[in-house]
Amino acid sequence: MKIFDAIKIREADETTISRQGITSGELMERAGSEVFLWLKRKFPDKETVFHIFCGKGNNGGDGLVVARLLHKDNYKAVVDIVEGTGTPSPDFSDNLDKLSECGLACNTNEVYEYKKHKIVYLDAVFGIGLNREVGEEVRAVIEKINNSGAKVISIDVPSGMFMDRKTELAVQSDIVLTFQFPKLAFYLAGNCRFIKEIEILDIGLDKEFIGSEATHYHLTDKAEAHRRYRPVPHHAHKGTQGHALIIGGSYGKMGAALLSAKAALRSGCGLVTAYIPKCGYNILQTAFPEAMALTDGEEQITNISFDFKPKAIGLGMGMGQHPETQQALLELLKKQQSPLVIDADALNIVSYNKEWLAHFPENTILTPHPKELERLIGPWGDDFEKVEKIRAFAKENNIILVAKDAFTLIAFDDVVYINPTGNSGLATGGSGDVLTGIITGLLAQSYPPADAAIFGVYLHGLAADIGVCDVSRQAFTASDIIYYLGKAYLTIEAEKAQK
Template sequence: MKIFSKEQIYEGDKLTAEKQSITSTELMERAAIQIFNWMHIRMQGAQVPIHVFCGIGNNGGDGLVLARHLITHGYNVNTYVINYSDTRSKDFLINYDRIKNVSKKWPLLMTDAEALPVIHQDDIIVDAVFGIGLNRPVVDWVKNLFTHFRASKAFTLSIDIPSGLFPDQVPANENDVVWANYTLSFQTPKLLFFLPETAKYTVQWEVLDIGIDPEYLYTTATAYELIGKHEMLPVYKPREKFSNKGQFGHCLIIGGSYGKIGAVTLASRAALSSGAGLVTTFIPKCGYNAIQSSFPEAMVITDVNEDCITHIKYDIEPSVIALGVGMGTATKTITAFETFLKTNKTPLVIDADGINMLAQKKALLKLLPQQTILTPHPKELERLIGTWKDDFDKLKKVKALSKKYDLIVVIKGANTITVFQDKGYVNTTGNPGLATAGTGDVLTGIITGLIAQGYAPIAATLFGIYLHGKSADIAIEDLGYQSLIASHVIEALGEAYIDLFKQPEQPQVEEEPEDSKE
């Protein structure tokens, strides 16, 4: 699913109105009816007080249309117009007149927050104050109103985005924004739903189809895309009956140091479990017995050194190399890493201490093969690109790094975002159970295993992240968040693959008993 920018959304609205020969007012009506239908299905006429707060732009116009339909269907509605400016949009004015024709109780015009409306905890707030077009700081009395919403603890439903949020920057103060329980987004999710500093302003979100021109949606390139099962199923490479292990590549996992052989073990197990034909580990001597006994499917090459890697030499021809997990940053290890990069031409996946070594000697970035994949956690990313002002600035800096060195960079998080050149891909699988030691090593192994099987680097990265998160989603059904460990993610990989082909379960309809039928 594409994530459209503010400018693209406006262009899509305009083009849709032109191609479908409708006015912007009619498109607004269509959109607001979708919100009404969403509420009506869930409320079924319940007489809970509904407070609809409308701005004076198009988002407020949506709110007025919604309030009108709620009123005509017999709901208990209080409508407010937040009069924060002298400027009104055309569609707001049209719908302001329309709502006055269906109710004797006209919308209350609010010009300050001195007399805040009474809102009880069991009421419902509909936030239609500001939309994606907000381009100025929120005035103080409106901020006070937003604080009043939050203090009431009433269920808050935001239209398109929570009011006070900008589509491309982080608010200066969390009290400047509505904290929504649910946001109904028109046609496309917003990038801010997936960034840590802005996602907190809505607990849940849902996209409503408002009939934007399909050709525009299909042909328009966007800077970000949402990645889920629908996007990953076409990527999957099925196996033929007469396949053999030689067709699925040979992974070399380089890493480990004294006390950190487990990281290499996890990455190697994940690579083989993701479908790689062969896995060889390159480790210091101290890890030989550990890997041979705990993971017999792997082959092992050891460094001449006992405790850490000092000379990377091997006599195999791997399809792909993962490097850095548990590796440490000893001086001799950094030297070995640099020497290796100067001659290596094999595709790379670099994680953990591999990234830390790149951060210490940034000139090494020039030695990386095209489309090398970096999988840093937040602190490793900061060492690599420096500090960032906010999440939007972080994305900007990662894109600059990706373009400069032709890298694929994985920004790990609740919604892991993969950046390649100017494009960002937002993953939809995963859960807080992944916040545990070793899951990053597992991700490195999965991506490496997919590249070995012939997936292109960007496809392997996106598919690997999806499978990694889906495995965790499957595992927590039996284990819960707290008990999930990295090995469980590997064990659930097979179910994650199978899930790609599962159809959504249809709700069961109980038949009416025979004796009640006429």
Template sequence: MKLFTTKQIAAIDKFTIENEPIADIDLMERASLQMTNWVVQQFSTEERLLFFAGPGNNGGDALAMARQLADLDYQCEVYLLDFGKPLKGSPAINYKRLEEQGKVKLTKLRSENDFPEVSDTDVLIDGLFGSGLSRPLEGLPAQLVQHINQLLNVVVAVDIPSGLMGESNAGNKLENIIRADFTLTLQFPKISFLFAENEQYVGQWEVLPIGLHPDGISETPSPYSFADVEDITARLPLRTKFDHKGTFGHALLIAGSYGKMGAAVLASKACLRAGAGLLTTHVPHMGFPIIQTAVPEAMASIDQHDSMFTSFPDLAPYAAIGVGPGLGLKRNSCRALCDLCDQAKVPMVIDADALNILAENEAWLEKLPEGSVLTPHPGEFRRLVGETTDSYDAIQKQMAFAKKYNCVVVLKGAHTSVAAPDGTLCWNSTGNPGMGTAGSGDALTGIILGLLAQGMSSVDAALVGVYLHGLAGDMAAKKHSEFALMAGDIIEHLGEAFLKIQ
């Protein structure tokens, strides 16, 4: 699914109005009806619905919803911010329709004294300001938002919580943003919904289709997208009857050190579960019996050092290389990683301590083979690119880094983002909080390595790997719960995840 900035969404709205064609008031009615249907499914007619509307199209949506729900026997009241100017366009039409209907109590808010009394069971619908907002709220709107946020009632935001910007919220007044329990976003999620710091405002969000024109969507360029199963399935490699283990690639995994052999085991199992035909895992001498016993399907390459990574085998046989899980930060390991970057001619998957070593030796980033995949968590990412002001700033630096070093950057999180060298960025749509557990990142490294070894492009391997990792985690959580989820459970559900997307 393509994602757009709020300005682009407004342009697609305009395109739809002009080319469907459809009147603005009718498009507003269509959008409002989708939200009305959602409310009907969630709340009973015994609950009073209080609509807080602003003067723009977001308020117009709220006014239309109030009328539609009143016709369905809901108890609706509308509280309209009054700035002393008459409503215009579709909001004015919807306000007149409410007056003519005569079923909804209408109140204009001119000061704090006009704020309504609210009972505990009332549901509050936020339609104050929409995605066109360009500056922080202040004055009476800010007072109203703060008043609503102090209440314990369920809050449902129309399209976007009032006060929240659609992209960057750097410089915004965070105390003047609605804290919604649910956000009913129209056609596309806003980019800011995908950032951890905004969860407290957005709550649970749901995308409601409103029939924006497909040509307007396809013709509007955007570097941003949100992964869906159709796109992921299209990227999967096809297997034919006469394929064999040589066809599916030979991967080299360099992982493990004294006390951290579990990382090598988890990444090895994940690599094989992801479909690599052959896997050689390079481990310190002391790790040989562990890897041979725990992962008999993998071949073992033994480092000359007993407890750390200091060397690697001839790289000629390998289609892809993974390095980092459980590696350690010893000086000899740093030298060996530098040599590896010099000699590698195939894409590498770089994670964990390998990333930390690169962060301390920035010049080595220029040595990375084309199409390498870096998989940092937020802390490792900051070490690579420096501090960021917010998540929007982080993805801009992520995209710039991917372009500069001609690599793929997988920034792990609730909605893991994958930045490609061509300037595009895709957020993942699978996964759950239970995956925030030891070894989960090692499993992801193994999955991407296994897909790369099969000949997938670096971008495809990263996107499919992240999606499968999250999907397997979702399946594992259903069986074990988010609380009890372990990295090994993710690996054990990879087969089920493949079956679901094929």
């Protein structure tokens, strides 16, 4: 799904109005109606009180439409017009008149009674157009909403959030009902505290415009994941499903290589060989009998040599940064043309020797966590600069950069895909090793590198989303990701079958 900036979203609105022969007010009515219908499905109990905070711009106009429709449907709606939100827009003023005509007054300072958990605050103060810091009047309203203890739902954007720069204060939304497109700002680490859940409402913007306009940013929604998924052919056997090589491990850190190897096989590839130091041989052969093993060195890898051509190689997990290991990595990079996934210690070694990037095969996949990413691309001022640096680094070096975070970013060929699956259960040791194994296993099955990265990250997060429902976020471990990969695949197959 495409992610557009505020300028393109306004163009989409204008194009829709022109091509569909409607007014901006009618488009506002359409947007407000979609919010109302969503609320009606979510809160069928007419005892629910909706307290709607409206700015004086078009986002506030959307809120007024919602208030009117709730009132007409016999819900209790209370409306506050927030001062300090600018000059009223024409469509806001029109909808304020309609609200008055239907008998619903604003800013009544009404003290209302409601049952526990039957109060919803609707935030319609600012939308995508906010370009200045909010004043004291608005700040007081935002803080009131955030401290209310009520269920908080924002219309289109949490008020106070900027679309193109760092946000310091915004409404902390339980749910954001955003129109037509996801917004880049929603998925940046610094904004996670403002949004718990996102729902994208289709308001019928012009499909031709959406399809023809280019963008640097995309969300990996279900349709995108399904398009990149490759089911196992009915005639497949282990020789046709690809052979993955996992290189890693050292004394005390064999678990990392073991997790990656297990994840590679569970992703669907036919064969897995683990290249490990000798101290890990008994561990691997005991804990993972499905894998083959090659060994080198006693406590760390000192030389990398094998006599077969793997379909894909994942390396670095628990490998350490011993000087002999670093030299072995360099020699491998100089001669290896199999698709590569580079993680952990191998990433850190490369970050200290950036000239080695020249030895990477085209579309090599790098999977750094935030600190590894900083070592690789340098520091950034805010999340927006981080995204731009990720995109530029991937393009400049002709690689695929999987920047792991609360929402993982996958950058390649001047575009960035944002992954929406996953949760804080993944904040546990070894989850990144599992991701490297999954992506390597998909590469071994002949997934194109970009597909392996995008689908692999999606699958990894989906397994966590399914798994935490059984075992909780607190008790979730990296091994659980591997266990729930099967259920993640079954979920995807069931969704595809329903189309």
